[in-house]
Amino acid sequence: MTESIQILVAAHKNVALTDLTTMYTPIQVGAALSAEMFNGFIQDNTGRNISEKNPYFNELTALYWARYNSQADVIGLVHYRRFFSFSSKKQLNDVLSQETLSDLLKNTPVIVPKKRHYWIESSESHYRHAHHNLGLDVLRDVIATRYPDYLTTYDKNMQRTSAHMFNMFIMKRPEFDAYIDWLFDILFAVESTIQPQVISWSPYEQRVYGFLSERLLDVWLDFNQVDYQEVPVTFMEKQNWLLKGTKFIARKVGFGRAEL
Numbered sequence: 001m002t003e004s005i006q007i008l009v010a011a012h013k014n015v016a017l018t019d020l021t022t023m024y025t026p027i028q029v030g031a032a033l034s035a036e037m038f039n040g041f042i043q044d045n046t047g048r049n050i051s052e053k054n055p056y057f058n059e060l061t062a063l064y065w066a067r068y069n070s071q072a073d074v075i076g077l078v079h080y081r082r083f084f085s086f087s088s089k090k091q092l093n094d095v096l097s098q099e100t101l102s103d104l105l106k107n108t109p110v111i112v113p114k115k116r117h118y119w120i121e122s123s124e125s126h127y128r129h130a131h132h133n134l135g136l137d138v139l140r141d142v143i144a145t146r147y148p149d150y151l152t153t154y155d156k157n158m159q160r161t162s163a164h165m166f167n168m169f170i171m172k173r174p175e176f177d178a179y180i181d182w183l184f185d186i187l188f189a190v191e192s193t194i195q196p197q198v199i200s201w202s203p204y205e206q207r208v209y210g211f212l213s214e215r216l217l218d219v220w221l222d223f224n225q226v227d228y229q230e231v232p233v234t235f236m237e238k239q240n241w242l243l244k245g246t247k248f249i250a251r252k253v254g255f256g257r258a259e260l
Contacts, residue, residue, distance in 0.1 A: 003105070004073045005023050005076075007077070007078060008078070010079050011027070011079075012029055012030055015080050017080065019092035023097075023101070027041060027065070028044065030051060032045035032054075033051070046069065048064075048068035053209075056198060056209055057207075060167065060184075060187070060213055063077055063167075073172065073173050074170060075173065077169065083095040083096065083234055084113070084233060086100070086232060088234060090234060094234075104229050104231070108227045109174070110169060111169060120161075127211070135209075136215075146185065146189060147186070150219060163214065163217075164221075166214070168233065183220070
């Protein structure tokens with residue numbers, strides 16, 4: 001039996017994605033807060049959804065939508081600016097194909113991006129230099145309370161200098177459902193504690209639950225000993241690595257980081 005595959009392409013603005021194959025489904029995130037419905041997109045505000053939470057959960061509203069509304073056997077999430085691809089070409093017709101993905105899934109239930117390396121700091125210190133401490137502090141408390149068996153794995157991952165980032169992955173249905181249920185149980189518990197403070201933060205920092213979830217994928221994979229295959233990520237827009245490096249150094253020495 002052929003598995004049905006749905007790779008959601010999250011976007012918060014109306015972009016042209018017509019060169020993608022039918023495996024890819026553009027989804028308008030935060031649709032409940034928009035007066036515009038994007039052409040050729042599905043919206044994340046149908047069925048059971050948290051579309052109105054998009055300013056805080058970012059692309060995770062697409063994952064929540066998929067958990068309760070997609071019938072696909074394999075579900076993934078990419079971004080209109082970031083795709084899985086074995087090609088360095090910034091072209092939609094060169095992104096990961098269904099044929100290649102099907103071959104990969106014969107050997108593993110999960111596809112993730114190649115790890116992002118920080119080299120000189122840990123995942124925890126990188127987060128603390130870039131964001132408010134509150135979210136990370138409460139996240140650990142929630143894990144200790146609701147999933148204490150995961151705590152050692154969480155702490156080990158937070159001390160590593162690399163991680164699978166971007167909230168991008170492709171999973172077979174059993175792994176997807178299990179991960180999403182675990183992820184949102186944790187994030188909603190964090191939200192119930194810190195949301196009164198979050199609403200006063202900058203729009204960028206309000207995306208806290210999306211930032212936190214980037215630290216949780218490896219925890220779930222490691223604890224559950226889930227096999228995965230890494231695939232490179234191609235950025236469809238030019239990256240200003242000099243600017244990114246300058247901001248990184250500024251945060252490292254205490255400039256430009258979130259107010260505590």
